[in-house]
Amino acid sequence: AGYNKLLRDIGPAGVPGECRGKGWVRPITLDDMLRLNEKQMLLASSLALAPLVVHAVPPGATQAALVPGEDPLRPRDVGFxxxxxxxxxxxxxxxxxxxxxxxxxxxxxxxxxxxxxxxxxxxxxxxxxxxxxxxxxxxxxxxxxxxxxxxxxAQHFTVFQLKLDPADPTKYLVDGKSEAMRRQVISVPMPDGAPPVQRTTYATRYGPIVYNPLAGFGWTKTQAYALRDANHNNxxxxxxxxxxxxxxxxxxxxxxxxxxxxxxxxxxxxxxxxxxxxxxxxxxVPNVSADKVRACGTPLSAVLKGKLILLDGSRSACDWDRAAGTPVAGLMxxxxxxxxxxxxxxxxxxxxxxxxxxxxxxxxxxxxxxxxxxxxxxxxxxxxxxxxxxxxxxxxxxxxxxxxxxxxxMAFANKSLAAELAIDPLLALCRGQEDVAAACAALGGWDRRFNLDSRGAYLFATFWEGVRSLPGLWAVPFDKADPVHTPRDFVTSGAQGTKLLAALKAAAATLAKQGIALDARWGDVQFAVRGQDHIPIHGASGQLGVLNVQQSDAVPGGIVPKHGSSYVQIVTFDTVGPVADALLSYSQSTDPASPYFGDQTRAFSAKRFHHLPFSEAQILADGGRKSVRISE
Structure with a gap:
């Protein structure tokens, strides 16, 4: 009701510029809200596999590609x-x-x-x-x-390997009995008068059929694969x-x-x-015990271990266990x-x-x-x-x-554990190496953080991306008796040292190609664009062991955050109520015309938290309140 009232009140001309005149800016319904909620429930579970559902067709059938340029066989990386x-x-x-x-x-x-x-x-x-x-x-x-x-x-879905009815690949066997798949034609309206796009999906007692032959999930005359998600209809x-x-x-x-x-x-x-x-x-979470994972595995289950749970769908005993007292049968x-x-x-x-x-x-x-x-x-x-x-x-x-x-x-210290573990051995390795002398000097002057004034940080981030997956990186392997401090001891000897020097040289070449100095200030490399302003942003990739995560995309002259620290809150209590400091890194509004489009982004850049008033007295003391009454 509030959304629809806002649309009526502001009218077509009041819609933010990027949305103005778009066909999808329209009143919404309860159905829209339920669908949005369903999407959010599946966001970090099986939503990334949606292309594998709409791509699934029986053997011998054909179906149009999803959209030009999209690989329907590759699950999307949600990355939250x-x-x-x-x-x-x-x-x-x-x-x-x-x-x-x-x-x-x-x-x-x-x-x-x-x-x-x-x-x-x-x-x-x-x-x-x-x-x-x-x-x-x-x-x-x-x-x-x-x-x-x-x-x-935790994993919130499992995949079931189906044994198909020899007489019909759209039927499957459970405990030796044949069951027909449910077939549904979905029509998706297209903009600008284009005809709707149709897809046919197939579903089982477990859930929809998925198709990804690159992962072993083919649909043949003898087998297929179905997906069951614990957050479906949550x-x-x-x-x-x-x-x-x-x-x-x-x-x-x-x-x-x-x-x-x-x-x-x-x-x-x-x-x-x-x-x-x-x-x-x-x-x-699916109610699947370790015993069930072992008892209901298939040959492909071992291949997929650590990625997802694959169960034998030909046996009803391999479905999720039912436990008393859960709001939905099959939940753990x-x-x-x-x-x-x-x-x-x-x-x-x-x-x-x-x-x-x-x-x-x-x-x-x-x-x-x-x-x-x-x-x-x-x-x-x-x-x-x-x-x-x-x-x-x-x-x-x-x-x-x-x-x-x-x-x-602590939250905004921007220390890099990768640098803490690797930089001293790396500097010892590159010292005296003429072809990486400039890069070595830049890293030697780096404060090993990803603050705005940290110089050389981008060089190390580029270098680390090239070496972090190298085998044999650490001399001391992981030890479950000391999980916080292992693995450790960065290996720089022999062939490994040769690889590290080559990676440092390649990183320096990458920066040169991008026109970025080896000792560039981090705040000049990573920035958020708000109108004509480039707001410097601290923090870096979690792969570097940085707590204040920023994942960024390359743009001319630097990188722009696309994902990372968002609503940062530090909350404790006094005798009356909460004592809260917080920041919304990308600011409250997405509308460039709003005064709240970049204000908190600038505060985030300066590490300047806002003290949040909570009680009525605190709100009044903070300058509130201005009331806007709405009714529907």
Whole structure:
């Protein structure tokens, strides 16, 4: 209703310039909202496989290409990530909870966050952000709790290998009995008077048929593959986030997450005023145990291990197990998923549940929840190292406790663990090598961070991209007894050293081709474009072990962020309510004519957090409020 009223009020001329006159700018319906919600629920699960569904045809049949230039066999990389840290009373300066939320999300498109403070007197009062279309706060805080989310390592779908009926490839056998696939013709309207595009999809008791022969998912006369997603028709998430926004403790946050199993694909990291910290890796996950993965595997299952779970669809016993008390049959009960409550800290940077606090590695669970007792990413390790340095007082900041100032400094320190591990051995290797002397000198003068004034950072980022996947990079391999500090010891001897020098030379050549100096200032290389302004942006790729992630696209003269730090919040509590500092990196508005198109991007560039007023008195003291009354 609000969206449609806005369209009527502003009229065709009031629509932002890039949208003006477009046929898709029209009133929306409840059906549109449900479809949008469904898309968001599948965003980091099977949505990337949608091309494989519409491309699937029986053997001998043909179907037009999806769109020119698109490879329907290659799943799209959604690439969402985040850092979430929750500190409890044992380690915070005020003895209350403190959460650091730094979700890494797209800077453009429909998955941008927007800030809100929503109050229903006597029922609901929460502040934070939601994704386009979200009517409530999905990441934020209220008077008593603060929470953030990170994309989980759990898998939210499985693929089933089907044995087909020899008489008809559109029928499949389950326990020896033939079942017909459901056939549906989908017609998609096209703009500018073009005829609609039609696709025929095929579905089974498990879900739609998928086709990707490059991954082994062919559709032959004897076998095919079907996809089942735990987030299909997940309309429970709204209920979950309403309950989180009303929660008064991390216990109530946990209860909401566990009861509904409505969180689609993110960890929940939360704190409360009393000083408790929570990490709940509890989502809508297929109820597939490790025993079932082993018992129901096919020869292809072993090939795909670590990428997805493939089950034998010819046996009904291999379908997802049903457990009492789950809101939807086939979902994994919360008791079989991973939850950790602490009074020191929990942390997650998109690795699995296993190591949210190195003092208490989690019990190994079903592989569908992610890998355990395995190597962590540089970003995960960097976060845990920085937390340890803070609590031991070795990070150069005052004291050994966590307060908002320390948390903000940690979030935007822009250190690179890759540089910390590799730069000294690399400098020793390249010293005296004439063909890389200039590059070596540039790296020698680099502060090993990705701050605006860091010189030489782009050279190292380019170099690291070329070497990070080399085999034999580390002398000390991963050790599950020391997962935070292994692997380590950068290898520069022998043939490996030759490869590293060649990569450094190639990186220098790349910069020369781009017209970027070897010791270029990072803020001159990475920038956000707002109108005629180029706003310098700190942070860098998580592959570098940088916590403040920025993934950027190349443009003339530099790179422009497309994905990374978005809504960054540091929230603790006093005796009255929340004490919150936050930033929305790409700013609230996408309209170049708006005064809120680049204001927070400039503040982000300067690492200048906004203190958010929450109570009525704080809002009035902050200059509020201007009321706009709407009715429908």
């Amino acid at each position: 990530g985040s850092n979430g840290w929750a500190f409890g009373k044992e380690v915070t300066a005020n003895g209350r909870g403190l959460v650091v939320g730094n979700p890494h999300f797209p800077w453009n498109g429909p998955s941008r966050f927007y800030e809100m403070h929503l109050t229903l007197p006597g029922q609901y009062d929460a502040m934070g952000v939601g994704i386009a279309g979200a009517p409530i706060v999905t990441l934020g805080f209220n008077k008593d709790v603060a929470w953030t989310h990170t994309v989980t390592a 309309q429970r998430a709204l209920e979950t986030w309403v309950a989180i926004g009303q929660a008064r403790s991390v216990g109530e946050v946990r209860a909401a997450v566990e009861r509904t199993l409505g969180i689609p694909w993110v960890n929940t990291i939360a704190v409360d005023r009393a000083g408790n910290a929570l990490h709940a890796d509890v989502t809508a 009960p919360a008791g079989d998923q991973a939850v950790l409550e602490r009074r020191d800290y929990v942390a997650n940077s998109n690795d699995s549940y296993w190591l949210s606090n190195p003092k208490v590695p989690a019990v190994v669970r079903s592989p569908i929840l992610g890998a355990a007792e395995s190597e962590r990413t540089l970003r995960t390790r960097s976060g845990l190292i920085e937390i340890d340095r803070r609590l031991s007082g070795t990070d150069g900041l005052p004291g050994t406790k966590v307060d908002p100032a320390a948390a903000e400094a």
